[in-house]
Amino acid sequence: MASFQLPQLQQDGDHWGPPTSSSSVLPSDFQQIPFAPFSKSDKIGRIADWNASSGSDARAGYGDDRSAQALGARAGLRQGRGRDAQQSFGASGANAFAYFHGDDEASFSVVDNTRTVTSRRGGLSGMARGGRGAGRGGAAASSRGSARAGALGATRGGRGGRGGASARGGRRFGWKDWDKPQRTREASVTVGPEWQQLEEIDFSRLGKLRLEVDEPQEISTYGTLYEYDKSYDRISTRAEKPLQPIDRIRYNPTTSEDPVIQEIAAKNDAQIFMTDSILALLMCATRSVYPWDIILTRTADGKVFLDKRDGGAFDFITVNENAADPPMETPELKEGERVDAASRANQINTPAALSLEATYVNQNFAFQAVNEKKAHKLEKENPFYSPEETEPLASCGYRYRRFNLSSDEEDPVELVVRTEVDAVISSPSGPQFITIKSLNEFDSRAQGAGGAPEWRTKLDSQRGAVVATEMKNNSFKLARFAIQSILAGADNMKLGYISRVNPRDASKHVILGTSWYKPKELAAQMALNLSNGWGIVRTIADLARKAPEGKYVLIKDPNKATIRFYSVPASFDEEVDEDDGEEENDEEE
Incomplete structure (x- = not known):
């Protein structure tokens, strides 16, 4: 009768994952495989780089550096969730799997034979009215008016057209408001050390009284x-x-x-x-x-x-x-400082x-x-x-x-x-x-x-x-x-x-x-x-x-x-x- 026996796992209280000793439970064929963290949004060109140097450097994520690697991965995950994050999880550690064009792909190019509209009116007005990047005139405007049209588009329509970030009504409400410094006001009277607080009521509770x-x-x-x-x-x-x-x-x-x-x-x-x-x-x-x-x-x-x-x-x-x-409030003037009109x-x-x-x-x-x-x-x-x-x-x-x-x-x-x-x-x-x-x-x-x-x-x-x-x-x-x-x-x-x-x-x-x-x-x-x-x-x-x-x-x-x-x-x-x-x-x- 067929049977299956679970392998014996060795305990390692200092690290996560399999131990690094010579008596590892990993087969010898898989002990030298390079590893790097990655996320779903990363572009993976190769599953593994067999030309990478072997040894402790090729085994990132194992050995004594596993804790630091895990902390770096978590930091990268938090950074990827931020509003202005430019790198996602694992992007810094996946250089071994980065995608590179081969020699045969470098010589390949696409020739676009479609005719573009060269009308100054269509290119400029379309861009300026605020379409998605290129306005109503299509996917691209003429090269002669593209720079000027882009400026006009940013002025009147912005990157998203009439409803974009720089629409006709001014800047979008709330944009960069989170980046403003918090204002700290001083109390109307200083609370003395001998004062005793008897009650504290927030405005949400006061708003429910009738x-x-x-x-x-x-x-x-x-x-x-x-x-x-x-x-x-x-x-x-x-x-x-x-x-x-x-x-x-x-x-x-x-x-x-x-x-x-x-x-x-x-x-x-x-x-x-x-x-x-x-x-x-x-x-x-x-x-x-x-x-x-x-x-x-x-x-x-x-x-x-x-x-x-x-x-x-x-x-x-x-x-x-x-x-x-x-x-x-404006900052206090220093002694002897001159005051300009502004x-x-x-x-x-x-x-x-x-x-x-x-x-x-x-x-x-x-x-x-x-x-x-x-x-x-x-x-x-x-x-x-x-x-x-x-x-x-x-x-x-x-x-x-x-x-x-x-x-x-x-x-x-x-x-x-x-x-x-x-x-x-x-x-x-x-x-x-x-x-x-x-x-x-x-x-x-x-x-x-x-x-x-x-x-x-x-x-x-x-x-x-x-x-x-x-x-x-x-x-x-x-x-x-x-x-x-x-x-x-x-x-x-x-x-x-x-x-x-x-x-x-x-x-x-x-x-x-x-x-x-x-x-x-x-x-x-x-x-x-x-x-x-x-x-x-x-x-x-x-x-x-x-x-x-x-x-x-x-x-x-x-x-x-x-x-x-x-x-x-x-x-x-x-x-x-x-x-x-x-x-x-x-x-x-």
């Missing part, structure tokens, strides 16, 4: 409002108006320094207190990119106050924060400089677009203005409103917010409250412009395209504008489009146009979910309410879509103010 909130109850109103000047509705790019710096006083104290909120907290049973700027930021937190921080203070009686830091993110307006390529232009287009410019523009546009001869006084006078002040007040009204954030009757949660309106407009039904905001253009050709069209040529004819680009590049800023207007109960929002007189000068601006928006309609256009915003606010409020008495800080991570909740010492805000004062004194010295 809470329906009814219309608010108005507690009281303060301040004086001027009527909006309707002559600004007629401004266009052909009838522009310069932006004038106007000195007016407008107060924006934090929550704990507001005497009205302190009075309401003493008499009312509400638990949460904040301003509209803090509330709008929390409701739009998932759209933010730049870092920010909020100070939370829980008192012994269970009340929570949310405050801002002086000079923090709430006092300034960002520019192109949500753009695919936002403005970038470097000076880049210095005014950094995120900090643009934020300061946008804040200046937004305030002065609100001051300028009102008629101070027509005033409308609210219930009470401005609570922050003292008789000792000599400068005139700006048009501003404060409306203190109460929102019910309760999800059930057993756990009532009420929120008191100080909201602001900027002006009034007269109507048959009575005065209507409005907010006045602005968008600013710095330089459509500069880095960080976000692909925005030039306003002087597109604002009148293609305003929809301008607004759509601003909604994409400034999603967080416009969402805050819309929510602040909704919280204040404003009937309309006036939006101004302001640009620099000279792109290289950030001190002079001009108003190019204005638009009216209903706050709720603008929020709907931006896909802004108010119930999600209220869910975020209620979640943050519950974190502070459940924590013991003390001070806490909510921080947006500067480089991740995450917020963190920290417990900090009671002297945190005072220490930050002292550090800022010391830095200012050092600069003055």
Whole structure:
């Protein structure tokens, strides 16, 4: 009866494969066969090269060099999978099997007798229109126009024609984006060693929160409002108006320094207190990119106050924060280094400089677009203005409103917010409250412009395209504008489009146009979910309410879509103010 007996395998704990000793299980006829790794994509001309030198060099992959050979093969496999890899697995080790033309093949050639089209029009236009390498004119163009046609093809159609890498719309989105250096932003406040992290929430979890909130109850109103000047509705790019710096006083104290909120907290049973700027930021937190921080203070009686830091993110307006390529910081100049015109232009287009410019523009546009001869006084006078002040007040009204954030009757949660309106407009039904905001253009050709069209040529004819680009590049800023207007109960929002007189000068601006928006309609256009915003606010409020008495800080991570909740010492805000004062004194010295 036929039988088969398995050969005996010798163990070799140091290497893979058969052992290299003289008593190898391999037959002697196969011990000198050359070996090299290869992949399916390699071209193999010969299965084996019997003329190769015998010995240890011919046995690559065996013996003591097997581990190094295996590592090299794995490295080659990883390299072949890369995007720009030029060699595949085994290409470097298969030189013994490389294909070479024989002597008889070297003398062989093919004669092409087909007639080529020599028309200049067909060759050039076909190549330029962007066919696959040779355009619509066929497989090849005339030799006379091939170089020029290739240049035209690369300009208009690129290597893939109209839909190629260099198509008419510019470079392909995402091309070489993976090769850009990662931007590392610094946190808005330094986390101290004694801080204790209590919670960490990423934006994906915040985006799933929902809470329906009814219309608010108005507690009281303060301040004086001027009527909006309707002559600004007629401004266009052909009838522009310069932006004038106007000195007016407008107060924006934090929550704990507001005497009205302190009075309401003493008499009312509400638990949460904040301003509209803090509330709008929390409701739009998932759209933010730049870092920010909020100070939370829980008192012994269970009340929570949310405050801002002086000079923090709430006092300034960002520019192109949500753009695919936002403005970038420039390297600091060395001592004695000269500044050329290009470097000076880049210095005014950094995120900090643009934020300061946008804040200046937004305030002065609100001051300028009102008629101070027509005033409308609210219930009470401005609570922050003292008789000792000599400068005139700006048009501003404060409306203190109460929102019910309760999800059930057993756990009532009420929120008191100080909201602001900027002006009034007269109507048959009575005065209507409005907010006045602005968008600013710095330089459509500069880095960080976000692909925005030039306003002087597109604002009148293609305003929809301008607004759509601003909604994409400034999603967080416009969402805050819309929510602040909704919280204040404003009937309309006036939006101004302001640009620099000279792109290289950030001190002079001009108003190019204005638009009216209903706050709720603008929020709907931006896909802004108010119930999600209220869910975020209620979640943050519950974190502070459940924590013991003390001070806490909510921080947006500067480089991740995450917020963190920290417990900090009671002297945190005072220490930050002292550090800022010391830095200012050092600069003055």
